[in-house]
Amino acid sequence: MTGAPHLLYLAYGFPPAAKSSAYRMREVANSFAERGWDVTVVTIAHTSWELEYGLDESLMDGVHPAIRIVEMPLRRNELETDIRRWPRYRARFPIRWRQRQAKLDIKTFPEPVFGRWRPVIEDTALRVHHEHPVDLCLVSPAPYTMVAGALRLHRDHGVPFAVDYRDGWSLDVLGGGEAFTPSSPAGQLEAELMAAARAVWVVNEPIREWYAARFPALGDRLRVVRNGFDPHAVTASTRRPDPAGLAFGYVGTVNFSVDMTRAILNGWRLARKQDDVIARSTLTFRGHMGAGHGRAASAHVRYVEQTPAVSYRGPVAKGDIAAVYASFDVLLLALAGGRFVTSGKVFEYAASGLPILSVHQAEHDAAAVLDGRPLWVRPDALDAEAIGKAFVTAAHTALSATDEQRAAARAAAERFERRRQIEPAVAELAAPFEARANR
Amino acid sequence: MTDTPVTVLLIGATAPIRTALEGAVPELVENGAEVYLAAYRLSAPDLAGVRIRDMRLLQPRIYPSGTRRFSPRWVVRLPRRLLIRLVEKYGDLAGRVWTTARRDPWLVARAAQADVLVALDPAAAWTVWKLARRHPGTTAVNGLPAAVDAVRER
Numbered sequence: 001m002t003g004a005p006h007l008l009y010l011a012y013g014f015p016p017a018a019k020s021s022a023y024r025m026r027e028v029a030n031s032f033a034e035r036g037w038d039v040t041v042v043t044i045a046h047t048s049w050e051l052e053y054g055l056d057e058s059l060m061d062g063v064h065p066a067i068r069i070v071e072m073p074l075r076r077n078e079l080e081t082d083i084r085r086w087p088r089y090r091a092r093f094p095i096r097w098r099q100r101q102a103k104l105d106i107k108t109f110p111e112p113v114f115g116r117w118r119p120v121i122e123d124t125a126l127r128v129h130h131e132h133p134v135d136l137c138l139v140s141p142a143p144y145t146m147v148a149g150a151l152r153l154h155r156d157h158g159v160p161f162a163v164d165y166r167d168g169w170s171l172d173v174l175g176g177g178e179a180f181t182p183s184s185p186a187g188q189l190e191a192e193l194m195a196a197a198r199a200v201w202v203v204n205e206p207i208r209e210w211y212a213a214r215f216p217a218l219g220d221r222l223r224v225v226r227n228g229f230d231p232h233a234v235t236a237s238t239r240r241p242d243p244a245g246l247a248f249g250y251v252g253t254v255n256f257s258v259d260m261t262r263a264i265l266n267g268w269r270l271a272r273k274q275d276d277v278i279a280r281s282t283l284t285f286r287g288h289m290g291a292g293h294g295r296a297a298s299a300h301v302r303y304v305e306q307t308p309a310v311s312y313r314g315p316v317a318k319g320d321i322a323a324v325y326a327s328f329d330v331l332l333l334a335l336a337g338g339r340f341v342t343s344g345k346v347f348e349y350a351a352s353g354l355p356i357l358s359v360h361q362a363e364h365d366a367a368a369v370l371d372g373r374p375l376w377v378r379p380d381a382l383d384a385e386a387i388g389k390a391f392v393t394a395a396h397t398a399l400s401a402t403d404e405q406r407a408a409a410r411a412a413a414e415r416f417e418r419r420r421q422i423e424p425a426v427a428e429l430a431a432p433f434e435a436r437a438n439r
Numbered sequence: 440m441t442d443t444p445v446t447v448l449l450i451g452a453t454a455p456i457r458t459a460l461e462g463a464v465p466e467l468v469e470n471g472a473e474v475y476l477a478a479y480r481l482s483a484p485d486l487a488g489v490r491i492r493d494m495r496l497l498q499p500r501i502y503p504s505g506t507r508r509f510s511p512r513w514v515v516r517l518p519r520r521l522l523i524r525l526v527e528k529y530g531d532l533a534g535r536v537w538t539t540a541r542r543d544p545w546l547v548a549r550a551a552q553a554d555v556l557v558a559l560d561p562a563a564a565w566t567v568w569k570l571a572r573r574h575p576g577t578t579a580v581n582g583l584p585a586a587v588d589a590v591r592e593r
Contacts, residue, residue: 050588082559082578083567091568092533216592223584279569301458 002060005135006038007435008128008153010121012144014043015059017052018288018315020253020344021166022059025140025225027418028164031426035434040122040128041067042149045073051079053253053288058319064232072124074117077101085095103128110186114143124150124397129157135433136198137161140180144169144186147193154196162429164225168207170214173340184212199429201225204365206339215351225425228418229347233321234347238406241329241398245280248357249328251316252345253288254359256336258299260382264334264359267379267387272308273294277399283310283332286324295327327353329398335360342366353406359387373412374405376414445593446472447586448553450546450570451478452536452562459559460489463583470590477546478559479536495545497536499527533565540566553577554593557586584585 007031013021023042034041049055073430082372083091090097105115125243128134139150150161169190169380172179180186193217194200200222202208204261208224215222254261271278289312290298316324325331335343341366349356355375359382370376375398379390449455454476458474468490476486476494483494506513510579526538540546550556550570556579558567564581571579577590 050584054584081581083556083564083581084571084579086564090566091565092532093566301456305456305458307496314462 004036004038004435005430005437006040006132007032007138008125008134008149008159009039009041010125010149011041011043011138011140012140012146013142014041016055016057017049017235018054018056018059019049019052021140022056022269023230023318023344023418024164024166024422026059027230027422028138028140028426029067030062030064031419031422032430033066035426035430036341036428038132039064039067040132040134041069042128043069043071045071048075050107050229051063051076051107055317056315057315058317060318070124070128071135072117072120074120076113080114082312087394091144094249106185109148110180110189110430111144114145117143117145118148120389121146121149122152123369125153125220129159133276133439134159136429138164138429140164140166142167147189151196153188160198161196162201163193163197164201165207165211166201166203167340167359168202168211171207171210171340173207174337175390176338176340191215199223199425203227204340204342204368206365210340217347223428224427226416226421227350228416228421229413230318231351233318233325233348234351234353234410235322236410237324239326239329241401243277243399245282246277246329246398247327247394248281248283248332248361248394249324250283250285250332250334251287251321251324251348254283254285254300254334256334258303260334260336260359261303263382264332264387265310265382266384267301267391268307268310270384270388271391273394274388275301276394277395281309281395283307284328285310285312286314287315287317321348323355323427328354330355330357330394333360333366335364335366337361337364339363339365342369344369347413347416349416350416351410353410355394355398355401359390369416374409376402445471445554446549446552447472447474447555447590448534448549448550449474449476449478449557449559449583450540450563451476451559452480452532452566454478454482454561455486455490457485458544460486462493464468464490464588466579467590472555472590473593475549475553476513477540477543479532479539479548479563481518482550492524497539497543497546499518499535499539499566500542500572504512509587532562536562539568541569550574550577555580555586555589557581557583559583 011025013019013023014025029039093345104110105112107120111116137150137153139146153159167173301312304310331349333349333356338361346366350371358378377390377394379386464474473492476491477497480494498510526534544548556567558564558581578584580589
């Protein structure tokens with residue numbers, strides 16, 4: 001290549017942020033860097049992550065050394081832990097204070113919490129472009145305020161951009177409906193975004209269909225770029241389950257409802273009464289339960305504490321995740337949402353080769369990932385009784401599973417390796433710019 | 440680690456979560472802290488084994504006024520006493536916790552000695568905010584992860 005093209009990647013949640021989006025962002029940035037691009041990643045200040053889910057420095061190990069990271073001096077005020085910095089009104093009426101803040105946020109950009117970041121994001125994008133002209137801007141919301149940087153560069157300097165939407169802005173992925181109308185301020189901004197974007201990536205087919213219907217002009221600019229698993233995150237072999245007691249495990253951020261936690265734990269209690277193996281088994285939750293000041297202090301933790309043989313052991317560094325999977329006999333896949341939600345962890349679960357007990361709606365995109373996989377157990381319903389029966393079935397599935405079944409389960413997931421998902425999309429997006437650079 | 444222990448006072452409006460304390464309190468102690476806990480709702484047996492030096496249930500109590508009934512001073516203080524009773528009975532949780540905490544001698548003494556004040560939940564933040572204003576040299580934080588950071592920094 002004669003002159004390397006320059007990618008500006010607006011990626012809130014880039015490593016070392018301990019966020020689930022960090023893995024996808026790292027892979028995207030690495031893919032561009034490996035193709036010879038100059039990559040500038042714009043994220044928020046390193047220290048600001050400590051207010052949220054915290055930092056996982058092990059994530060930085062896999063970041064391409066040529067990638068330049070620019071940190072914006074932004075922090076989420078609502079997560080500020082120094083009470084001396086709180087105004088009186090916030091300390092006395094924390095909920096009313098939040099509501100008042102949200103009204104102020106959306107005056108700058110139609111998104112609560114983050115809207116007020118717009119000027120800093122725009123200024124940072126312009127500064128990067130001024131220092132080293134940007135050939136392509138890729139923005140990965142949420143927060144959606146990040147798109148303000150891409151739109152500003154496009155409006156002022158004609159810089160082309162693409163959007164790695166992941167879930168989608170106007171789609172309420174959990175509720176399954178419209179998050180805002182086309183005539184709302186957010187709707188108008190999204191229409192401008194969709195009209196000008198070179199490419200729009202979403203994580204699953206139901207979201208693609210929804211966007212294709214809402215913005216038919218997107219055509220083949222809209223594509224599915226699934227999440228995936230990183231091979232080093234799962235072990236090539238699993239331990240042999242011991243009938244003296246199995247280890248059930250959950251790995252990932254708990255973002256489902258407290259009601260679902262209660263149903264799972266009540267199901268666990270029932271299963272312990274019904275089955276001797278479960279009565280000797282344990283269930284361990286690993287990952288984040290609550291963010292910021294509420295880390296490890298959520299209502300989920302309260303229910304976990306009250307349930308026999310169930311424990312919460314905190315988050316896991318990415319570098320240690322394979323060892324955690326290797327310590328379990330059965331994985332519990334509990335997920336919020338329905339057909340528009342896939343989740344990131346389902347791919348690691350699928351690649352682990354372990355039996356999976358799914359607790360989520362029947363019509364869920366995670367089911368599309370696991371469809372046809374051996375060693376997959378689903379309850380008939382999401383009530384405690386059905387979940388309890390499924391715990392028993394999962395235990396006996398684990399005890400009777402053969403090496404061939406485990407190998408087949410791992411093989412079925414190979415197509416979901418993260419690199420296989422990301423690289424073709426990056427290649428397609430990068431190709432015109434690389435051709436121009438080589439001319 | 441500091442030579443003199445860092446005194447940490449945890450304040451909760453709702454019952455503290457054992458797992459959260461089990462994770463953070465040993466870390467605080469290992470970093471040289473002595474940890475005290477006051478909560479508006481508290482079950483001490485549930486927290487057995489957690490390395491808390493002393494704990495206190497914040498309860499509305501009737502303290503001797505030190506004035507003779509129907510004396511002029513008693514009459515002057517009557518509206519204030521009635522107001523406290525009203526807040527204790529009908530106020531929101533944050534207001535009730537502060538009204539109770541400010542009159543609790545155990546908590547007042549511990550807050551005066553504390554190096555770090557910690558709100559364990561949103562309704563406790565008002566009490567910590569008010570105590571922080573009374574004790575300007577004290578660090579006041581929201582949540583246990585911030586408390587661990589504050590002790591490490593001291």
